[in-house]
Amino acid sequence: MTFRAAVITLYPDMFPGPLGVSLAGRAREEGKWSLEAIQLRDFAADKHRTVDDTPAGGGAGMVLRADVLARAIDHARAVMGDSKPIPVLAMTPRGRPLTQARVRELAQGPGVIVVCGRFEGFDERIFAAREVEEVSIGDIVLSGGEPAALMLLDACIRLLPGVMGAPSSGTEESFENGLLEYPHYTRPAEWEGRTIPEVLRSGDHAKIAAWRKLQSEVDTRLRRPDLWERHEGARVQSASGAR
Numbered sequence: 209m210t211f212r213a214a215v216i217t218l219y220p221d222m223f224p225g226p227l228g229v230s231l232a233g234r235a236r237e238e239g240k241w242s243l244e245a246i247q248l249r250d251f252a253a254d255k256h257r258t259v260d261d262t263p264a265g266g267g268a269g270m271v272l273r274a275d276v277l278a279r280a281i282d283h284a285r286a287v288m289g290d291s292k293p294i295p296v297l298a299m300t301p302r303g304r305p306l307t308q309a310r311v312r313e314l315a316q317g318p319g320v321i322v323v324c325g326r327f328e329g330f331d332e333r334i335f336a337a338r339e340v341e342e343v344s345i346g347d348i349v350l351s352g353g354e355p356a357a358l359m360l361l362d363a364c365i366r367l368l369p370g371v372m373g374a375p376s377s378g379t380e381e382s383f384e385n386g387l388l389e390y391p392h393y394t395r396p397a398e399w400e401g402r403t404i405p406e407v408l409r410s411g412d413h414a415k416i417a418a419w420r421k422l423q424s425e426v427d428t429r430l431r432r433p434d435l436w437e438r439h440e441g442a443r444v445q446s447a448s449g450a451r
């Protein structure tokens with residue numbers, strides 16, 4: 209099954225961009241995913257191809273019009289025409305932070321329609337009117353939704369069947385089990401006086417697995433106390449549920 213992506217943007221030339229090379233580029237050539245970059249201006253109703261207007265209530269900047277966005281989304285849904293509904297995601301810092309769990313769900317579906325904002329963002333009415341999921345890629349503000357859309361698509365594409373070499377490389381990553389991944393090392397065994405942890409050279413797979421698990425837990429606790437708290441909460445809950 210081909211994972212189908214449509215991106216609604218004022219800058220279709222930004223796609224596939226970095227998704228045209230490496231794993232994603234090869235996967236697209238092999239038909240594992242497809243991409244349609246849709247120019248939002250094509251859905252404007254005037255000869256100037258206007259897509260935005262001033263904010264209601266005043267203030268700086270411009271806002272993308274709901275009517276123009278709606279026509280573009282309706283068009284994208286029509287061209288994607290699938291028996292399963294294709295989720296529509298708008299990239300916005302006001303959205304729900306993107307997680308690996310959500311990416312995995314999306315990658316298992318038929319595809320995505322991604323709407324990229326510009327200026328001050330979207331007329332709020334579009335979200336309920338077209339069942340659009342608002343997604344943020346972090347607590348930062350970009351000048352446009354395109355880099356965020358590229359990130360979202362990259363994260364989905366690498367999980368598609370047959371895209372990554374070793375199947376375990378998809379499931380042993382950071383966030384897949386609620387923790388950060390353990391640290392990696394490679395040759396040479398000694399470099400600038402720094403050595404690889406002895407256990408990794410022991411050849412004892414059980415010991416290596418135990419060391420990696422511990423590192424993963426320690427690093428998560430130190431670097432991402434928010435993740436650790438959630439992980440511990442879920443562990444305690446499942447243990448008490450099992451009793």
Ligand code: SAM
Nearest residue numbers: 299300301325328329344345349350352353356
């Ligand atoms: N006025 C908006 C706010 O303060 O929430 C910021 C608008 S931003 C300058 C323009 C566009 O960039 C947004 O509509 C969105 O599409 C995209 N964008 C910026 N930061 C983002 C983020 N953290 N996650 C997803 N999209 C983002």
